[in-house]
Amino acid sequence: MKPLLASLILALLTVSCPGADDALRQITLGVVAKSQGNPVFQAARVGAEDAARDLGAKYHVSIRIDWRTPNEEDAQKQSEALEQLVLSGADGIAVSCSDANTLTAAINSAVDNGVPVATFDSDAPASKRFVTYGIDDYRCGEQVMEELARQLDGKGIIAVLAGNQNAPNLQRRMQGVVETARKYPGITVRGVYYHRETPQDAAARVEQVMEANPDINGWAMIGGWALFTENALQWRPGTVKCASVDALPAQLAYVRNGQVPVLLGQQCYQWGYQCVSLLVDKILLKKDPSAVRQVSALIPVTIDNVDAYAKNWDTWLHK
């Protein structure tokens, strides 16, 4: 009994004694992504936490990531999360905006209260955010269409899988696809199909569209939602062409089996990593980024590099 009591007292003393860690400056960074259910944002979360660990060690500070993401896309909920983070003492915030207009006031209010805000993936250009990190969405749409047109040799009937119709970044990607498709006289866009951004809803939408339009022979997927499920595509490899954004682990199987010859991987791990780095630079080093708009490139993933690319995910989703 006595040794147990002594151990307990020792443990309590160890916990309560101020150690070296207590002397570290604590920085809390709020991260608000669009939705919990979307795996790309889980990679962003890991990136943010890894950056917090790496930069904390580098600058001898304790960096805590306060992840506050709505379960489903809801700009008003994101706005609430921003306001709550400011009130709970966050030193900086990174946000991917479900609706730029709705979030602008909350971002401005945070900045006015001395909390710097960075946006990633989906920007709020009219706000006071000091930096935005992500792809050029219009160019992304162009790239998807160019890849698909190359697979189709410039001829075919295609459909666009477009996710949430309210997301401004997806609207720009969709615009990129549709306008680029016009450059190919042999290609007809049968329709742009929206859906809730869950893998099941996206896969169901692909199935419905293919049932109703069996003549479709190409899919431009401006997000990879449908391919996050195992059996989303019911066609034999090569019969229907497909180019998709994102290259998450679940999607890579479609490259390997030939159903999707090319994926355009967003650097979603870097969304979190880079935003935290930019925020730490701003807060600790008082350093602004070289440009407000930090563009990250899309990485093409094909059968040639799929295995090498897959190894990245061991790092990016190691938790």
Next chain:
Amino acid sequence: MSLRLRSLPRFQERGIIVVILVLGLLLTVFGGKVRLPLFERGPDGGRHRVFEAGPGGGRVPAFVVENKFLNAHNLAQLAKDTSFIAIMAVGASIVIISGGIDLSAGSLYALASVVGALVLRRYGPGGPGGATPAWEGVLLGACACMAVAGACGALNGALVVALRVHPFVITLGTMAILRGVAFVITAGQSVDGFPRALSALVRYQFGDGLTLFPLAVMVLVTAAGWIFLARLSPGRRVYAVGGNEQAARFSGIRIGRTKLLVYSLAGLSGGVAAFLSIGYYGAATSGDGQGYELSVIAAAVVGGASLTGGRGSALGAVLGALVIQMISSGIVILGIDQNYSQIIIGSVVIAAVVFDQCNAWLAKKRSIP
């Protein structure tokens, strides 16, 4: 009978108030402290950061240390976050008391928001009516929100009465229709560019930068709901219809008219919340209010409304919304990993309802001689 109906909700509210106080106490004790930036009013009436002398002789921003939960800014924020759902929950509780259900609340909120936003944009700085006095544009926007929401509510009521189909089915259908209409009229685009007077009104800052307008509207709607349900005969008829529709019919109550009124009022409450939200957030999209139908029903039920009808109150619905929002805000204040938030919210809601039921049961037992 009427005495029992009147007294029962009061006991339930007492239970939920105890839950709120306990939650508040826990968050105050365990929430810790926060450093908030210090502001002062300048000669121009605007809020400006306060600076103090830094260690190197330079000026550094001044901060004040406050309790994370129990500070005026956080409480005002909590009230604001509660208000949109709470206002709709008042309408939802009236529907639930009548024995009905309204699953279209979130979609109705979205449609009223985008219609109101489209009208307001016409009178905004870049709109064709930009030269019109700002109050006129704001008033027209408010009328558009209310008219659309009231009409959609009335449509729900009319379909429930005319088709004699369970409101679950009718409002499930209108939930999809209204969301679809909202999308079609906006083409999925966010609508902004309202008269500045609107956000100046809704975001007006009292004292030390506290935004209390949403709280004031919530209090007014709660008072209106309480007067309707507890003091006016149409409100008493709602309890009668929900308690026993057959008996109410034999008592001469016009069931159809009561239901039409109930759904119209629920619609109007959605219109008030929608107008408030577009004023606060400064934009509206057809994706707004997703899942709000479940939040408002949960708030009403946590606040003591019985899904079998005949029981509930406006104040209970607002307090129910407050409990849910306190848990949600508490997760941020306590720094709990968000992965566990759904589990915590669900568990605390069930615990709150069980506590509330026990309280009501004990009170009932004590009142029996």
